[in-house]
Amino acid sequence: MTETATEVITGNGPRKILSNSIDLKPGDFSSIPVLDLSLAFSTDLSDRKKCAETLFDACTRVGFFYIKNHNVPESVIKNCFGAAKDFFDLELEEKMKIYIKDSENYKGYTPLLGENTDPAGRGDLHEGFDVGYDYSEDGKGSKMEGVNRWPENLPSIKEPVTEYFNQMILLGKKLFQLFALSLDLQESHFDSLVSGKGGIMRLLHYPPQLDENLDMTQLGIGAHSDYECFTILAQDEVSALQVLNKAGEWVAATPMEGTFVVNVGDSMARWTNDLYLSTIHRAINRNGVRRYSVPFFFGVDYETTIEVLESCVSESRPPKYEPINAGDYIKQRLNETY
Ligand SMILES: O=C(O)CCC(=O)C(=O)O
Numbered sequence: 473m474t475e476t477a478t479e480v481i482t483g484n485g486p487r488k489i490l491s492n493s494i495d496l497k498p499g500d501f502s503s504i505p506v507l508d509l510s511l512a513f514s515t516d517l518s519d520r521k522k523c524a525e526t527l528f529d530a531c532t533r534v535g536f537f538y539i540k541n542h543n544v545p546e547s548v549i550k551n552c553f554g555a556a557k558d559f560f561d562l563e564l565e566e567k568m569k570i571y572i573k574d575s576e577n578y579k580g581y582t583p584l585l586g587e588n589t590d591p592a593g594r595g596d597l598h599e600g601f602d603v604g605y606d607y608s609e610d611g612k613g614s615k616m617e618g619v620n621r622w623p624e625n626l627p628s629i630k631e632p633v634t635e636y637f638n639q640m641i642l643l644g645k646k647l648f649q650l651f652a653l654s655l656d657l658q659e660s661h662f663d664s665l666v667s668g669k670g671g672i673m674r675l676l677h678y679p680p681q682l683d684e685n686l687d688m689t690q691l692g693i694g695a696h697s698d699y700e701c702f703t704i705l706a707q708d709e710v711s712a713l714q715v716l717n718k719a720g721e722w723v724a725a726t727p728m729e730g731t732f733v734v735n736v737g738d739s740m741a742r743w744t745n746d747l748y749l750s751t752i753h754r755a756i757n758r759n760g761v762r763r764y765s766v767p768f769f770f771g772v773d774y775e776t777t778i779e780v781l782e783s784c785v786s787e788s789r790p791p792k793y794e795p796i797n798a799g800d801y802i803k804q805r806l807n808e809t810y
């Protein structure tokens with residue numbers, strides 16, 4: 473991918489667009505771009521802006537991208553996957569002691585078929601474990617407040633999961649700065665809105681689906697878009713994630729060593745008036761082995777009003793969305809899924 477930028481006049485005013493993507497339309501992709509985050513960690517603002525330009529291209533055209541050189545230690549990721557395996561190996565009865573529906577605000581365990589992401593589906597063939605910001609440390613004050621719930625017979629998972637959660641908050645804050653730069657905003661534009669309380673982390677386990685006549689209404693995770701601003705996904709080496717392009721083709725987001733997959737969520741689509749694509753995706757594990765993944769849904773603090781950014785509005789592109797409270801929006805979307 474060339475990094476020479478050129479400026480074009482869009483409905484939203486002048487914009488830098490990578491020369492190799494100028495003729496491409498939203499959703500017109502057959503592969504998922506890879507962003508090198510080393511530029512984003514440069515002390516030189518012009519390097520960070522260069523990285524933001526590649527992010528702009530990825531978000532307007534695909535809505536998905538891989539990130540490499542993300543600075544999250546390999547050991548933290550490995551230990552978190554170890555925790556996921558240990559947790560899902562527990563007896564169902566143990567896991568059901570922290571059943572998500574018995575919790576305040578979606579913390580704990582979701583059994584197989586306990587969730588239905590695609591309204592046309594009959595439930596998702598994965599089990600999950602949800603963790604949020606730990607409100608036991610500084611009390612109440614959020615629409616999603618509620619303490620995390622840990623399996624009483626597996627205390628060893630708390631540390632690696634919490635460590636991964638904390639690393640994701642650091643990375644998520646960095647990405648928010650890159651999103652701001654990519655939208656021609658001050659790099660710090662979102663800083664005061666992203667304390668880290670607006671994050672939901674999930675451990676996921678997809679058992680293999682090898683039946684010849686696959687029931688398309690019961691996939692690992694049915695076709696959906698994510699709710700928060702963006703998702704940072706760690707995958708193991710088992711391929712299952714697919715991303716829908718404008719031609720209606722599913723493009724594989726094959727696991728790539730040393731990377732996370734990042735995708736734009738519906739909240740960011742609202743901020744950007746759909747300039748950034750919250751792209752539909754699904755996962756099907758046809759590999760004959762168990763698959764584990766760890767999505768981290770990162771968003772603004774739940775008291776924030778999400779409203780279309782001025783820079784994403786013009787006469788020909790009026791605001792598509794009413795302002796909305798971030799917490800109400802996320803809760804409504806979660807209520808529809810469970
Ligand atoms: O496990 C994956 O690859 C994708 C998970 C996902 O899309 C989600 O949890 O929203």
Ligand SMILES: [Fe+2]
Pocket residue numbers: 696697698703753
């Ligand atoms: Fe998703």
